[in-house]
Amino acid sequence: MIELHHVTKEYGKRKSLDNVTFTFEKGKVYGILGPNGSGKSTMMKIMAGLVYPSKGDVTIAGKKADRKTASNLAFLASEGMLYPGFKIEQMIHYYHSQYSDFSIEKAEELLTFMELDRHQKVSQLSKGQQGRLKLLLVLSRQTDVLLLDEPFIGLDPMVRDTIVQGLVSFIDFGEQTVIIATHEITEIEPILEDAIILESGRITAHCNVEQIREEQGLSILEWLKSNFKKGELV
Numbered sequence: 001m002i003e004l005h006h007v008t009k010e011y012g013k014r015k016s017l018d019n020v021t022f023t024f025e026k027g028k029v030y031g032i033l034g035p036n037g038s039g040k041s042t043m044m045k046i047m048a049g050l051v052y053p054s055k056g057d058v059t060i061a062g063k064k065a066d067r068k069t070a071s072n073l074a075f076l077a078s079e080g081m082l083y084p085g086f087k088i089e090q091m092i093h094y095y096h097s098q099y100s101d102f103s104i105e106k107a108e109e110l111l112t113f114m115e116l117d118r119h120q121k122v123s124q125l126s127k128g129q130q131g132r133l134k135l136l137l138v139l140s141r142q143t144d145v146l147l148l149d150e151p152f153i154g155l156d157p158m159v160r161d162t163i164v165q166g167l168v169s170f171i172d173f174g175e176q177t178v179i180i181a182t183h184e185i186t187e188i189e190p191i192l193e194d195a196i197i198l199e200s201g202r203i204t205a206h207c208n209v210e211q212i213r214e215e216q217g218l219s220i221l222e223w224l225k226s227n228f229k230k231g232e233l234v
């Protein structure tokens with residue numbers, strides 16, 4: 001369980017997060033949706049213990065989020081995960097050396113699944129291949145919490161579908177708490193249980209995906225549009 005309690009993050013006078021209180025329940029898959037600059041990455045970094053709130057607090061399984069709690073969660077970040085001079089197999093061995101929960105067997109399975117060549121250098125990978133390698137590195141870890149910040153960035157629509165299948169195959173549903181910040185709402189919808197909308201640093205809506213589908217007949221994109229106050233596109 002991840003609890004945000006009156007969390008505000010200020011950069012200068014600007015509030016990236018504004019008094020956010022929310023509980024992510026254990027074993028559920030959440031989507032964080034919202035336009036550019038609404039605070040999605042800030043929220044992910046705060047839960048990952050990489051950025052500290054200006055006010056309020058974040059706890060993971062009852063412990064305050066910091067570098068220590070960060071070691072028991074896998075975070076797919078938008079920047080800073082890959083070393084350009086490394087080959088793919090070196091990246092895998094590096095992660096294996098850094099994280100005791102890293103499974104080489106899972107990494108091998110994912111190499112095949114993601115159609116990556118272990119001998120290729122990171123600097124020679126396309127954006128899509130880099131995205132797949134990042135996913136390989138986080139999905140090979142056996143952590144209670146998985147945070148994915150824009151996992152589809154740079155990936156073409158065909159590959160996005162493959163990635164969703166990969167998530168379905170490699171996530172431990174019901175056990176891992178998975179939080180995905182994304183603009184690719186339609187692609188991710190099949191695996192989401194709950195969705196929240198962030199607008200200007202505030203949570204403005206929260207839904208159970210199946211419930212709105214059954215009770216209101218809405219897809220998550222339609223729900224998002226119906227809830228979105230400013231009418232901006234995400």
Ligand SMILES: Nc1ncnc2c1ncn2[C@@H]1O[C@H](COP(=O)(O)OP(=O)(O)OP(=O)(O)O)[C@@H](O)[C@H]1O
Pocket residue numbers: 011014015016034035036037038039040041042043
């Ligand atoms: N390190 C930083 N220093 C100053 N301002 C920052 C910093 N990080 C984020 N911000 C600001 O905080 C706000 C929220 O940014 P954030 O990256 O969390 O949004 P986002 O919803 O992830 O956006 P996107 O969809 O474009 O990735 C933005 O106004 C951004 O400029």
